[in-house]
Amino acid sequence: MTAPRRQTLVLSLPADPELARLARLVSTHFFRQNGLTAAAARRQAAAVERRCRPILRAASRRARRGRAALVLVLRPQRAALEVIGRAGGEPGNFLLRIGRPDPS
Numbered sequence: 190m191t192a193p194r195r196q197t198l199v200l201s202l203p204a205d206p207e208l209a210r211l212a213r214l215v216s217t218h219f220f221r222q223n224g225l226t227a228a229a230a231r232r233q234a235a236a237v238e239r240r241c242r243p244i245l246r247a248a249s250r251r252a253r254r255g256r257a258a259l260v261l262v263l264r265p266q267r268a269a270l271e272v273i274g275r276a277g278g279e280p281g282n283f284l285l286r287i288g289r290p291d292p293s
Contacts, residue, residue, distance in 0.1 A: 196265065197262065197263070197264045197265070198215070198219055198262075198263040198264075199260065199261070199262050199263075200212065200215050200260070200261040200263070201258050201259070201260050201261075202245065202258055202259045202260075202261065203258050204245060204248035204249040204251070204258055204259065204276075205245065205249060206242055206245040206246045206249060208245060208259075209238045209239075209241045209242045209245055210238060212237055212238055212241040212259075212261055213234045213235060213237060213238035213241075214234070215261070215263070216230075216233065216234035216237040216238070216261075216263065216272060217230050217231060217234040219263040219270075220233055220234060220270065223265050223270055223289070224289065224290040225270075225287075225290055226290075229290075233285060233287055236284075236285055237261075237272050237284055237285055240274070240282075240284040240285065241259065241261070241274055241284065244259055244274050244276050244282065245259050245276075247276055248276040251276070258276075259274055259275065259276055260274070260275045260276075261273070261274050261275075261284075262274075262275070262281065265289070266289075267289075268288060268289055269286050269287060269288055269289055270285075270286070270287050270288075270289060271283065271285070271286050272284040272285040272286075
């Protein structure tokens with residue numbers, strides 16, 4: 190079963206750097222549903238995990254001052270798959286943008 194085309198996935202995580210692994214797991218499934226091979230999905234998800242750690246660390250420091258979570262937005266576009274991370278109410282950082290695979 191594949192996900193409907195152009196379905197955005199939003200994941201909210203508490204401000205805990207140990208949860209970067211969860212971002213990796215969700216990213217892997219998102220990439221697989223959008224046509225990447227298993228190996229490519231694992232590689233790209235590992236990159237998402239590496240890039241989420243600093244955001245989660247920064248969010249955990251701010252959480253002590255009343256700010257909270259990381260919001261991870263996984264969005265398929267016509268020609269690419271995008272992963273955007275936002276800490277609290279800040280503007281999003283592109284964590285990853287990769288071209289969509291050919292459906293052949």
